[in-house]
Amino acid sequence: MLMFRKERRLAHIILPDGTAADRPVEIRTDPITGRTCRITFSRSAEREPGTETLPAPPPSALETAACPFCPQNLNTHTPRLPTEICPQGRLYRGESVLFPNLYPYGQYSAVSLMDTCHFVEIGTADAQRYADCFRNCRDYLCRIHAIDPKACHWAITQNHLPSAGGSLVHPHLQVQADAVASNYQRFLLARAKRYRHRHGEGLLSAYLRHEMRTSARWIGTTGRWQWLSAFAPEGFYEIWGILPGVTELRAVTSDDWQMLAQGILNSQKYYRSLGRNGYNLGLLFWGIDKCPVEVRVVLKVRANYAPWVRSDLTGFEMMLGDMATFTAPEAVAAAAKRFWSPST
Numbered sequence: 214m215l216m217f218r219k220e221r222r223l224a225h226i227i228l229p230d231g232t233a234a235d236r237p238v239e240i241r242t243d244p245i246t247g248r249t250c251r252i253t254f255s256r257s258a259e260r261e262p263g264t265e266t267l268p269a270p271p272p273s274a275l276e277t278a279a280c281p282f283c284p285q286n287l288n289t290h291t292p293r294l295p296t297e298i299c300p301q302g303r304l305y306r307g308e309s310v311l312f313p314n315l316y317p318y319g320q321y322s323a324v325s326l327m328d329t330c331h332f333v334e335i336g337t338a339d340a341q342r343y344a345d346c347f348r349n350c351r352d353y354l355c356r357i358h359a360i361d362p363k364a365c366h367w368a369i370t371q372n373h374l375p376s377a378g379g380s381l382v383h384p385h386l387q388v389q390a391d392a393v394a395s396n397y398q399r400f401l402l403a404r405a406k407r408y409r410h411r412h413g414e415g416l417l418s419a420y421l422r423h424e425m426r427t428s429a430r431w432i433g434t435t436g437r438w439q440w441l442s443a444f445a446p447e448g449f450y451e452i453w454g455i456l457p458g459v460t461e462l463r464a465v466t467s468d469d470w471q472m473l474a475q476g477i478l479n480s481q482k483y484y485r486s487l488g489r490n491g492y493n494l495g496l497l498f499w500g501i502d503k504c505p506v507e508v509r510v511v512l513k514v515r516a517n518y519a520p521w522v523r524s525d526l527t528g529f530e531m532m533l534g535d536m537a538t539f540t541a542p543e544a545v546a547a548a549a550k551r552f553w554s555p556s557t
């Protein structure tokens with residue numbers, strides 16, 4: 214049984230004008246990780262510089278001449294895959310091109326470009342090209358699996374704009390495979406294995422069943438993907454897309470990739486409506502038999518990439534380890550829903 218725990222506390226303060234006030238803070242526990250987070254409601258009234266409207270594109274949005282990912286530089290400025298992975302050196306899917314990361318994070322670390330467009334504002338990418346970019350990552354992971362099955366901890370991530378950790382604005386995904394699990398990969402695999410052993414079902418299916426029943430955080434669907442705001446977010450405006458019952462990368466169909474791209478674009482349009490231009494997304498996979506973890510994409514808004522914007526991580530997150538967001542997940546779901554309507 215998954216526990217969706219929340220506890221409300223009041224901070225009693227005297228306001229500058231002398232009146233007494235009780236400021237509510239909610240502490241929520243993620244049923245999957247057991248990690249706590251805080252919803253500090255009153256901070257949503259704080260002015261956040263740089264979020265009044267969508268910030269203008271960064272100066273690097275115009276710097277195509279020096280961009281290694283732009284078509285005129287791609288072949289001469291990016292590395293090639295070794296022959297045992299791909300004799301042609303790069304993988305192609307529609308407009309998407311995949312090649313190794315010049316600055317790898319692990320044993321197998323690659324970059325998948327969306328297309329030849331140097332700068333694409335949040336929420337305006339082409340869904341087909343986004344899906345091809347994911348399919349290219351899938352192809353890369355399948356090739357790695359064929360030559361090195363021990364490198365079974367897989368991830369596809371995106372850092373949109375430098376405030377989210379992106380070093381180049383040219384739209385791309387990172388993909389990696391490693392024999393050594395990351396903290397989240399190690400934890401999730403063990404947790405999902407235990408849960409399936411005890412309850413005979415997927416952890417995320419159980420999570421989703423609870424959320425569909427309560428519906429307060431459910432946003433919508435794209436194909437087989439179910440979209441919802443995280444119950445205990447560890448990032449701002451955190452949205453999850455779950456593919457219930459699907460645990461293997463190879464079981465993600467061509468249509469699933471297309472529908473994933475659509476849901477991500479819907480999420481981005483919602484973020485754009487909030488004047489936000491930076492985000493991270495991530496999908497974790499395991500190249501193992503009988504993988505117990507179902508497929509999930511997670512999106513989190515990051516601090517805007519604009520002058521004088523403060524970081525989204527404070528001493529609370531860095532030193533206490535609890536994320537403190539400002540908005541109730543139920544409010545996130547209610548506001549995001551309209552981006553899932555058939556006309557968007």
Ligand SMILES: [Zn+2]
Nearest residue numbers: 280283331383
């Ligand atoms: Zn470029």
